[in-house]
Structures are given as structure tokens and as C-alpha cells.
Amino acid sequence: LSRATNPAEAIDQIEVVLANGDVMQTERLSRRELSQRKGLPGFEGDIYRGIDAIITDNAALIEQINPNDTSGYSGIARVKQPDGTFDLGPLFVGSEGTLGIIDELILKTEFFSFRKTRAALVFRSSSDAQAAIDDIDALQPAQLSYLDAAIFEQLRRDGKKYAFYEAAAQQFTPQAVLLVTLDDFNNRTRARKQAKLEQLQSAGETIVTIVEDDDDEDVAAGFAALDQYRWPDTAHIGAPRLFEGFYVPPQRFEEFARALMPLARALQLPLPLAGYPSLNLYGVYPRLSLRKVSDKQKIFKLYDELTKLLALYDGHLVMSGGEGRLKTRFVRATQNPDLTALYQQIKQLFDPHGILNPGTKTTLQARTITAMLRNEYTVDWQ
DSSP, X not given: OOTTSOGGGGEEEEEEEOTTSOEEEEOOBOHHXXXXXXXXXXXXXXXXXXXXXXXXXXHHHHHXXXXXXOOTTGGGGGXXXXXXXXXXXXXXXXXXXXXXXXXXEEEOOOOOOSOOEEEEEEESOHHHHHHHHHHHHTTOOSEXXXXXXXXXXXXXXXXXXXXXXXXXXXXXXXXXXXXXXXXXXXXXXXXHHXXXXXXXXXXXTEEEEEEETTOSHHHHHHTTHHHHHHSXXXXXXXXXXXXXXXXXXXXXXXXXXXXXXXXXXXXXXXXXXXXXXXXXXXXXXXXXXXXXXXXXHHHHHHHHHHHHHHHHTTOBSOSSSOOTTTTHHHHHHHSOHHHHHHHHHHHHHHOTTOOSSTTTTSOOOHHXXXXXXXXXXXXXXX
């Protein structure tokens, strides 16, 4: 299972417990096999007949589903292919237990190398970091992470320092950090890619630090910097992963990042940005105390403004992780009402009595959601 791909694409078959207790196996079916499944008696046959009819009746609407928006039951767009093959699996992925309970998966896998080259690149300019992303992405790295330098600056104030970052900070004020992992089997290929990374070094502008097989613990620790930031030593303060998993198109990223600054000032809340540029998948990580009513209020204000901001720059609030209970009301605020109705139709087909994970992917009152928020963010509750 490649770290650089959507996990849903690596799923071959799924075994699901349906709302009535029946067990169903999904796989990609030919036209003939689909006809046989549609002819089955009972609940499974009802589902195959129902979903095929929904796809036929809503073909134009389903074509409009953005592949970078995984909210609702957007997997419906990948159920039936142009060649007529049919697989319910994509519909269950990301459904968060609201259509059925997944109890077994068969995954496609691939070999990977234990030999790794890690690189930390610190940039004076965020725009230079963005320009470097395309060059690095062309190398097909095993991992490419983007972090606002504000994350490392906060860690410095917390007493956690990284030599590669300190070396850069002595020359300029960093704005962004890229963390890269290469794991090619061929040593020559990995060496060629390493040389390409070294060429990004620029005196007074970009500092590149490269190590082999975690020989340098400092660089290896840098890959856990976001985790260190999220779990500070200060009691009752943390950066819960509530605001990650959103999509920003690469051509709008710089505009979006700049637009976050006035939002952070308005909320009086630092909003450092981090994510995976290869997937255009990002998150913001404000430090909050869930024991403070004012901070809980900021959660909802931030969701509201973040949703509007993402819509303005052609992004989506949910690309990874699902909307669950907390994000649904904000997703629905910008969602096509016809699409909302389609998703409700799918839910009704699979779960006519509303017994599967009730409240999830359903618009709840703000008061109800607030009551669900815990008062602490600890290692027991991730």
C-alpha cells in the first residue's frame, strides 16, 4: 500500500455487515455478474438494484462530483465505470459505518525498500518552497511534507530544537520547511534524486540537509515535529486534529495561505499550515484548550470561516478523514442541495431504520455538537 496514493485505490475487496445483519462481499463485477447480483432475493439484491437505479437516474449529477471532495457518499462516482463494471466498495470507503460495518479488507500491496534517504529543506520564502515542490514531486518521493516554519518556531519556544532548522535560522528567518523521503531500491536512482535535492541549496535562501538511513537522529526527529507541536508539554493545551484533511488546489495554495493570515488575526489564533503537497491535502493546527468555553466557540467560528475560505479558493473541507458529526453542518452549507438529497437517498437504501452510526454525516444542532466535545485532548483520545 503506497503512502503516496489514496488508500481507497488500494482496496481490492471488502466484506461488509449490512443493516439487517447479512454479510456481503464487494468486488468489481462484470455486466453479467451485476445482472446476477441484481437478481438476488433479499436485502443484498435490493441494494444492487437500488444503487444501479440511483446511478442511472442521477448520472448528470454524479458526474459533477469532484474527486477531491470525499464528503457524503462521493464514492458513488466510482461505483460504475464507463465499461459497465460495477463495485460497491468505493461507496463503503469513507462512509464511516453509516452504510454497513466493514469487517474485512483485501488490499493490493507493493514492495518497499528499508533503505531511506531523508532530506529537510528550510526556505526563507514560502513562494520558493512552493516552486521547489514541483521539482521534488517530479522525483516521485516516498513522502513529501510541507510545514509552516511557525510550527518549528513554536517548538523552539517550547525548548525543542532541530539542528537543521537552527542552521538555517542563523542565516535567515525561515518561512517554510519541506521534509522528503526517498526509498528507491536502486542505489544509483536514489543517488541521482539526492543530487537533484542538493541542487536546491541556495546560500541565504534555502538550506538542504540530507541523511541516509536515519543516521542523523536530528533530521529523523524533524519528521515528527508536527506530532511534537500537537502534543505540547503545557497542561490542557493541544492542537487537536480537527482541522486537517482539506483539499487546496496547487494553483490556489499561495493565495489560500495568505488569506489564512487575516483569519488568524481575527480569531486571535495562530493557524500554522501543514500537509502533503503531492496530494494537495492540508490541515491547520491551532493550539486550543478544550476546557475553555471561548476556545470551543473558536472551533465553530474557525470551521465556518475555513469552509468559506476553501470554497473561495476552489478547495474542499473534506478530502480525507470524513466529515463525521462535527464537520457535516459546515460541509452541507456549501454543498449542492441536489447532491445532499442524493446522499440521503443512498443512506435510506442501506439503512432504512437509521441504526448504523446515527448522527454521523447528519446535520446536528451546534448545541448538540458542543456537548459531544471532550474537555481534554490526550494520548488516549486521538
